[in-house]
Amino acid sequence: MNYMPGTASLIEDIDKKHLVLLRDGRTLIGFLRSIDQFANLVLHQTVERIHVGKKYGDIPRGIFIVRGENVVLLGEIDLEKESETVLQQVSIEEILEEQRSQQQAKQEAEKAKTQALKDRGLSIPRVDMLDEY
Amino acid sequence: MFRFQSLDEDCTLEEEEGLVEEEDEIDQFNDDTFGAGAIDDDWQEEHARLAELDERDKDAASMHLPASTSQDSLTKTPAPPPSAPPPGLEDQGGGGDLAESLARLILGADPAIAGVGTVKMSDRVAQPQPPPSGLQLQPHSLLSYQQQSQSQHLLHRGTAPMQMNSRSIWESVGFGPVSVTPGLAPHMEDSSLASIMKEVGLPKKPATMRSDERRDLSERVPPPRSCSPVIGSPPVRAAPIGTPPKPPMSHPLNQQIHCPTAVHVRAPVQHRYPPPYPERLSPNTLLNIANSPLCRPPFPAGVGPVLSQIQRAQLLNSQVGPFPRGAPAPPLLHSGGGGFRPFFGQPPPRVGPLPPPNHGSIRHNTTHLHPQHRRLLTQRLQNRSDRGGRTGEHRNRDPYSNLMTQREKDWVARIQMMQLQSTDPYLDDYYYQNYYEKMEKRQETERDSSKKEHTTKLITPQVAKLEHTYRPVQFAGSLGKLTVSSVNNPRKMIDAVVTSRTDDEEKREKQVWNKRRQILYTVEKMYSLLLEVQDFEKKFIQTPEEQRDALLEQHKSHTVQLYNTLREREWDDRVSDEQCLMIMSVRKGKRLVSRLLPFLPQPQAAAVIMAIARNLPALAKKDKQDQVLCWLVEPVAAVIQSMSSSALTDLLQELQGSEGQLPRVLQNKFGVTLLYLILSEGERMQSSDTNCQLMDDNRWTELVFSVTRKLLEVPPASLSPPLFTPPNLLSLFSRYVDRQRLEQLQEKLQISALSR
Numbered sequence: 001m002n003y004m005p006g007t008a009s010l011i012e013d014i015d016k017k018h019l020v021l022l023r024d025g026r027t028l029i030g031f032l033r034s035i036d037q038f039a040n041l042v043l044h045q046t047v048e049r050i051h052v053g054k055k056y057g058d059i060p061r062g063i064f065i066v067r068g069e070n071v072v073l074l075g076e077i078d079l080e081k082e083s084e085t086v087l088q089q090v091s092i093e094e095i096l097e098e099q100r101s102q103q104q105a106k107q108e109a110e111k112a113k114t115q116a117l118k119d120r121g122l123s124i125p126r127v128d129m130l131d132e133y
Numbered sequence: 134m135f136r137f138q139s140l141d142e143d144c145t146l147e148e149e150e151g152l153v154e155e156e157d158e159i160d161q162f163n164d165d166t167f168g169a170g171a172i173d174d175d176w177q178e179e180h181a182r183l184a185e186l187d188e189r190d191k192d193a194a195s196m197h198l199p200a201s202t203s204q205d206s207l208t209k210t211p212a213p214p215p216s217a218p219p220p221g222l223e224d225q226g227g228g229g230d231l232a233e234s235l236a237r238l239i240l241g242a243d244p245a246i247a248g249v250g251t252v253k254m255s256d257r258v259a260q261p262q263p264p265p266s267g268l269q270l271q272p273h274s275l276l277s278y279q280q281q282s283q284s285q286h287l288l289h290r291g292t293a294p295m296q297m298n299s300r301s302i303w304e305s306v307g308f309g310p311v312s313v314t315p316g317l318a319p320h321m322e323d324s325s326l327a328s329i330m331k332e333v334g335l336p337k338k339p340a341t342m343r344s345d346e347r348r349d350l351s352e353r354v355p356p357p358r359s360c361s362p363v364i365g366s367p368p369v370r371a372a373p374i375g376t377p378p379k380p381p382m383s384h385p386l387n388q389q390i391h392c393p394t395a396v397h398v399r400a401p402v403q404h405r406y407p408p409p410y411p412e413r414l415s416p417n418t419l420l421n422i423a424n425s426p427l428c429r430p431p432f433p434a435g436v437g438p439v440l441s442q443i444q445r446a447q448l449l450n451s452q453v454g455p456f457p458r459g460a461p462a463p464p465l466l467h468s469g470g471g472g473f474r475p476f477f478g479q480p481p482p483r484v485g486p487l488p489p490p491n492h493g494s495i496r497h498n499t500t501h502l503h504p505q506h507r508r509l510l511t512q513r514l515q516n517r518s519d520r521g522g523r524t525g526e527h528r529n530r531d532p533y534s535n536l537m538t539q540r541e542k543d544w545v546a547r548i549q550m551m552q553l554q555s556t557d558p559y560l561d562d563y564y565y566q567n568y569y570e571k572m573e574k575r576q577e578t579e580r581d582s583s584k585k586e587h588t589t590k591l592i593t594p595q596v597a598k599l600e601h602t603y604r605p606v607q608f609a610g611s612l613g614k615l616t617v618s619s620v621n622n623p624r625k626m627i628d629a630v631v632t633s634r635t636d637d638e639e640k641r642e643k644q645v646w647n648k649r650r651q652i653l654y655t656v657e658k659m660y661s662l663l664l665e666v667q668d669f670e671k672k673f674i675q676t677p678e679e680q681r682d683a684l685l686e687q688h689k690s691h692t693v694q695l696y697n698t699l700r701e702r703e704w705d706d707r708v709s710d711e712q713c714l715m716i717m718s719v720r721k722g723k724r725l726v727s728r729l730l731p732f733l734p735q736p737q738a739a740a741v742i743m744a745i746a747r748n749l750p751a752l753a754k755k756d757k758q759d760q761v762l763c764w765l766v767e768p769v770a771a772v773i774q775s776m777s778s779s780a781l782t783d784l785l786q787e788l789q790g791s792e793g794q795l796p797r798v799l800q801n802k803f804g805v806t807l808l809y810l811i812l813s814e815g816e817r818m819q820s821s822d823t824n825c826q827l828m829d830d831n832r833w834t835e836l837v838f839s840v841t842r843k844l845l846e847v848p849p850a851s852l853s854p855p856l857f858t859p860p861n862l863l864s865l866f867s868r869y870v871d872r873q874r875l876e877q878l879q880e881k882l883q884i885s886a887l888s889r
Contacts, residue, residue, distance in 0.1 A: 011542050015534045034537040037548040044533055089416060 010035045013076055020042070020066065027051065027122040028064060029077065039068035052102050055088050057095025073130045320472055506569060559671065652715050656722045659698055663725065666691045666732050695729060696737050713744045718755050723762060730768035738772045739780050745769075746787040746807065752799035762803035765857055769807065773814050778833075781818070785811050785836045795843045796851065805855040808840070812861030820864065837869050845877055858882065 013032050020028045020041065028047030043064040050057050117123060236471045480548060555561040622780050669688045676684050716722035789795050798804035815833060866878050
């Protein structure tokens with residue numbers, strides 16, 4: 001805001017801890033170190049956080065350089081509030097396991113749904129494929 | 134022919150003569166380039182050899198380095214870095230002429246390489262065994278420098294024509310000897326190729342990386358970007374648009390001019406801030422300190438890559454004094470806002486003092502913003518700085534902060550600001566401007582309802598409009614069009630000339646279309662003028678004082694122009710019926726006129742309305758949908774109210790016009806409305822101003838009489854309901870008609886009012 005009054009700019013967010021949501025669904029948390037005019041981000045001490053239900057797990061990733069077009073949204077993390085989270089942190093293996101089971105459950109549900117639709121002679125295209133275009 | 138300028142006497146001149154005679158017709162230069170005169174030695178060889186020489190020169194000084202490796206390489210590979218020729222020559226002395234000449238023929242003109250060849254030949258010829266040890270040859274190499282000239286003579290004696298030619302060519306160009314290192318000088322003297330090297334300068338090999346001297350890779354200058362050719366293209370920048378600013382370079386030590394990748398050894402950097410913590414810290418304390426600000430270290434406790442890298446960074450970054458070599462011992466810390474420089478990443482070195490962390494102290498260019506907006510933002514800034522003061526201390530502890538320098542931040546901000554620049558804010562950002570204007574107005578009315586003064590609005594200046602006329606690249610003296618086309622000047626591929634067809638029938642058909650098109654065209658042009666006129670007020674406020682007169686003039690001329698299009702002829706001030714009709718026949722034209730009327734001066738506006746009234750039936754016919762004409766009601770009403778009595782009378786007369794016009798007028802909604810307007814205005818005049826001239830002549834009275842008569846005659850069905858009925862009509866009629874008729878009229882009009 002200092003630099004770009006009346007506009008949204010990331011310059012004020014530099015060196016602060018951010019949560020970045022990418023287009024592929026990943027959630028990254030890291031310190032925003034550098035930006036450019038395309039909103040490409042340099043994240044430092046990045047952690048990929050996987051959320052499943054009330055649990056989450058962190059995978060340390062190091063430095064990320066994210067191309068701006070792949071960012072859905074990002075926001076500053078309030079460090080005080082971060083410590084008051086209700087979510088429970090678990091180990092990486094556990095969260096990956098949870099994620100796997102969640103994906104599996106989702107797939108099975110999807111499969112059942114498409115099967116049911118097929119039985120009735122209907123077909124609905126998958127929404128996630130649309131993103132490719 | 135300068136070919137014969139050789140120093141060689143033993144050369145068989147007869148042979149050469151013969152050769153030359155045959156080649157008499159050959160182009161000299163051609164031959165020199167491609168034929169026997171050309172130098173066909175391997176420049177890479179030459180370079181390597183000379184580089185080798187350079188090093189040897191240094192080695193010669195030390196005198197103790199064994200050159201066995203170089204000797205080995207010599208024998209194994211005939212072409213690459215050869216040692217100095219003299220050793221070989223030294224070995225063989227004056228003998229082995231056959232070998233010499235053969236070598237020269239094979240390896241080309243350069244005496245140095247030829248010398249090498251001779252070494253090998255002689256070695257192979259004389260000594261099939263592996264070459265003597267390095268030590269043995271070493272003194273030879275030393276000696277060779279002393280006996281350069283001798284060896285040269287030896288060479289010259291047996292030189293082949295090729296070699297001579299090469300030498301002579303270079304001589305003819307006129308390279309003189311340049312002083313070089315003493316060891317090389319005598320050798321170089323006669324070798325003209327080498328002299329060229331001197332001129333150009335020996336490209337030094339980049340110094341080998343030694344393990345103890347770790348170079349900071351972050352300061353390496355990237356190779357210059359290649360740019361596309363300029364012709365016709367948009368201007369090439371030295372660095373393409375997307376390039377981030379180069380970090381401020383510390384003075385480069387050992388900068389290689391010719392080496393494309395200059396690797397700098399970083400100069401000592403002064404630290405700007407007094408370090409908040411003690412200079413020397415153990416790695417553990419360092420760990421603790423670094424960890425605390427990063428509230429939740431993303432890395433599990435066991436892994437500490439961050440900190441070990443910090444340590445490494447310390448090794449690299451210790452400023453003054455020698456680098457601590459491979460020591461994990463307490464590293465010298467220089468902290469402060471940006472003292473840490475991690476090993477990875479490419480942080481720019483900071484040489485000078487940086488501005489303090491941006492805490493609202495920086496004023497940026499907000500001139501393009503609305504003042505109201507600016508006020509809001511400064512308020513916000515203050516709030517932020519109040520809040521930010523507390524968290525600022527934490528920021529100081531962050532070892533990786535300010536990786537992005539102020540300069541880079543400014544650069545990004547500047548790019549984003551550029552997008553906001555506008556030469557015409559009302560065009561580019563209409564809603565923003567209007568919104569703030571409204572807000573200001575509202576605030577004004579709220580704030581100073583007591584004060585009636587009109588505070589002048591200060592609207593900030595915008596970027597001046599710069600007209601860049603692009604002229605395509607033109608080549609003088611070229612034939613025809615050149616295929617230089619770029620994004621700015623796309624080339625016209627075909628010169629198509631339009632020829633009109635002279636078909637009569639088509640003409641007639643087209644005439645109709647053309648007419649319509651012409652009308653539309655006229656309307657369009659008038660519209661653009663009208664828009665200018667309408668925007669005049671806004672522009673007027675914006676322009677500075679000096680230019681206001683000019684603007685005013687422009688405004689006037691616009692309005693005059695607008696009126697002119699309605700006129701019949703240049704000198705005739707009357708409104709052209711035909712023209713008016715034409716314009717009004719199009720819906721857009723009607724709209725145009727309705728918007729135009731407020732801007733015309735009174736007499737002209739009145740004239741326009743007269744024309745409308747005169748031609749109302751025709752217009753009405755063309756305008757089946759009544760709604761369109763009704764747009765004219767408002768402006769017309771405004772004009773009527775400002776009309777004089779005589780004009781009003783005239784208008785009424787026009788409206789009635791020829792026989793049978795009035796009924797048709799009455800059929801049309803607009804017509805009826807217009808009539809009512811006129812009548813009501815007349816009534817108002819009469820009732821308000823007793824001295825009114827309306828009654829001076831009988832015209833008005835008579836007209837009203839006829840109107841009332843017609844109104845009564847006309848069947849109710851054909852009486853169109855007006856848009857509105859002025860209230861004073863009744864009083865008007867009461868003056869002129871008797872009671873019975875009045876009642877009739879009342880009924881009719883009321884009926885019409887009800888049927889609306």
